[in-house]
Amino acid sequence: MKGIFANYDSSTHDADIVIVNCPSALYPDSEDPVRPLDFAPALGAIYVASAAASRSILGVPGEFRVKYIDGECGLSLNQLVLETMQARPRWVGLCFTHRVVGIAAELVGRLRLAGVNARLLLGGVGAMLNPRRALANFPDAICCIGEGERVIRELLDGRPVACIAGTANLSDGIYTELRSEQLRIGSDEDVQVLYRKFGGVFVNQAQVPEAVMLSSRGCQWKCAFCSTPNSMGMVRYRAMERVVADIEHLVREVGVQSIHFFDDVFIAGERRMQAFVSSLRTRSLEGAVNFKVLARADVLSRTSVSMLAELRSCGIHRIGIGIESGSDEMLRKIKRGITRAMVLEALERCRSAGIGTRGYFMFGMPNETVPHMQQTLEFVAELLSRGLLVDGYAHFAKAYPGTEWEAEAKRMGRLEALSDRYGPVKSADGKEILRNSAVPRTSLCEVSKEIVLEFVYRANRLLNPAINERRGR
Ligand code: B12
Numbered sequence: 001m002k003g004i005f006a007n008y009d010s011s012t013h014d015a016d017i018v019i020v021n022c023p024s025a026l027y028p029d030s031e032d033p034v035r036p037l038d039f040a041p042a043l044g045a046i047y048v049a050s051a052a053a054s055r056s057i058l059g060v061p062g063e064f065r066v067k068y069i070d071g072e073c074g075l076s077l078n079q080l081v082l083e084t085m086q087a088r089p090r091w092v093g094l095c096f097t098h099r100v101v102g103i104a105a106e107l108v109g110r111l112r113l114a115g116v117n118a119r120l121l122l123g124g125v126g127a128m129l130n131p132r133r134a135l136a137n138f139p140d141a142i143c144c145i146g147e148g149e150r151v152i153r154e155l156l157d158g159r160p161v162a163c164i165a166g167t168a169n170l171s172d173g174i175y176t177e178l179r180s181e182q183l184r185i186g187s188d189e190d191v192q193v194l195y196r197k198f199g200g201v202f203v204n205q206a207q208v209p210e211a212v213m214l215s216s217r218g219c220q221w222k223c224a225f226c227s228t229p230n231s232m233g234m235v236r237y238r239a240m241e242r243v244v245a246d247i248e249h250l251v252r253e254v255g256v257q258s259i260h261f262f263d264d265v266f267i268a269g270e271r272r273m274q275a276f277v278s279s280l281r282t283r284s285l286e287g288a289v290n291f292k293v294l295a296r297a298d299v300l301s302r303t304s305v306s307m308l309a310e311l312r313s314c315g316i317h318r319i320g321i322g323i324e325s326g327s328d329e330m331l332r333k334i335k336r337g338i339t340r341a342m343v344l345e346a347l348e349r350c351r352s353a354g355i356g357t358r359g360y361f362m363f364g365m366p367n368e369t370v371p372h373m374q375q376t377l378e379f380v381a382e383l384l385s386r387g388l389l390v391d392g393y394a395h396f397a398k399a400y401p402g403t404e405w406e407a408e409a410k411r412m413g414r415l416e417a418l419s420d421r422y423g424p425v426k427s428a429d430g431k432e433i434l435r436n437s438a439v440p441r442t443s444l445c446e447v448s449k450e451i452v453l454e455f456v457y458r459a460n461r462l463l464n465p466a467i468n469e470r471r472g473r
């Protein structure tokens with residue numbers, strides 16, 4: 001292992017920080033790495049990289065040398081180690097979700113073996129929502145438990161960790177944290193740095209330049225399975241005029257043809273959407289770029305068809321909607337705030353406006369029975385046969401940290417955490433560095449996992465016949 005990294009000298013530093021977005025799979029060593037088909041840039045991590053690299057963000061002085069590496073671009077762990085070593089950083093920042101915490105641990109093991117002694121900063125939802133568990137795997141690290149823009153600048157400025165709001169760490173083995181306030185979205189962006197330097201623009205599956213964007217953070221709803229209200233807090237909007245100014249820059253200066261909004265709920269009422277439409281028109285950007293957004297069925301069911309048609313003419317051609325279940329009883333239990341009737345109304349309105357819809361479904365929810373799942377499968381089939389959905393995805397329900405489900409699972413004594421994909425993870429010298437129990441992928445269903453998976457599989461086959469054909473299923 002050390003051999004290929006032999007020329008590394010960690011005693012001097014070129015970069016202040018290397019930020020690595022941890023890959024979601026263990027990619028093989030390759031001179032020509034291949035990105036996964038569903039690749040999307042890690043917008044949170046690049047916001048943080050931009051905040052560190054840019055003087056203008058947040059008005060805090062300081063400009064740091066930052067290298068950002070997206071492990072999701074198909075790089076192997078060895079390549080990530082090599083790329084990190086080449087920058088000789090003071091700090092290494094890792095962005096990970098719960099699903100990839102095992103891979104993050106493996107990467108750190110290899111960095112240490114290769115002699116990279118940089119201090120470790122953890123970020124992303126995996127660190128934010130369960131800092132105790134993250135620190136159990138990386139005891140020497142500093143964990144970012146809030147939005148990372150301010151944290152990274154204060155840390156690199158050399159402020160004592162104990163004074164930095166939004167961090168947690170183990171000091172003499174004792175867990176300490178200092179919570180932070182939410183950022184006021186609107187003062188924390190620097191689109192030039194974010195997109196030019198750190199890969200917020202990429203070539204998508206259709207070979208078209210695409211950008212990822214946020215027009216808001218947080219969410220005002222509280223669905224029982226979702227961690228966003230806990231991690232990001234109440235919704236904060238950026239002024240639409242500024243969002244559209246960034247769109248103009250991306251379209252005219254960067255040549256972007258498609259924009260993917262990562263907002264949890266982009267279509268958030270007619271007033272804000274009217275501002276979106278009129279700002280685009282003022283800048284002659286109507287239809288200049290295609291948008292993909294997420295929205296809620298209840299909001300869409302109240303949005304007029306004429307408003308939706310205006311959004312379509314402005315470029316919103318696809319809306320993703322969390323439908324989750326075909327059973328009103330289940331929808332009530334998971335506090336989704338929607339009903340079957342609302343879903344139908346929302347999808348009818350989108351179809352009338354010429355907008356394609358993608359549905360997201362879940363199976364294996366707490367107290368869900370086979371008849372409930374059967375109802376969902378029939379609902380999926382009905383929506384497809386009536387041409388109300390273009391496609392969609394079905395998932396196995398999991399209790400993520402910071403959700404009502406996790407609390408419920410703990411109460412029920414059913415937090416049977418399992419990492420069916422990656423664990424246990426071993427370091428390069430063969431030691432087990434992460435136990436399965438560190439990865440929460442909890443099933444809460446009343447019926448067996450095999451039955452639930454069968455429903456997930458059948459729903460996905462209905463929703464994505466082409467994909468499944470390609471995979472030879
Ligand atoms: C877009 C999106 C995706 C995209 C792209 C993800 C990406 N590359 O960023 C795709 C479709 C690929 C995706 C896939 C999945 N996703 Co997703 N996704 C989102 C979504 C809607 C937006 C992400 C985002 O940009 N947020 C806004 C940014 C600003 O926030 P952020 O990423 O948390 O970053 C901030 C902090 O975390 C921190 N930070 C981030 N990185 C770093 C790094 C350092 C060094 C530091 C210090 C700080 C720091 O600072 C950032 C800025 O303030 C979120 C919901 C949400 N609201 O976050 C779900 C969400 C992250 N996804 C989720 C899930 C479950 C998944 C999947 C497992 C789905 C599945 N079943 O396959 C996969 C897992 C992918 C993986 N690699 O592990 C869950 C995660 C739940 C959890 N607790 O872990 C979320 C929270 C949705 C939810 N509400 O439940 N996802």
Ligand code: SF4
Pocket residue numbers: 219220221222223226227228229264265296322
């Ligand atoms: S699922 Fe969507 S609407 Fe519900 S709380 Fe999460 S982000 Fe908000």
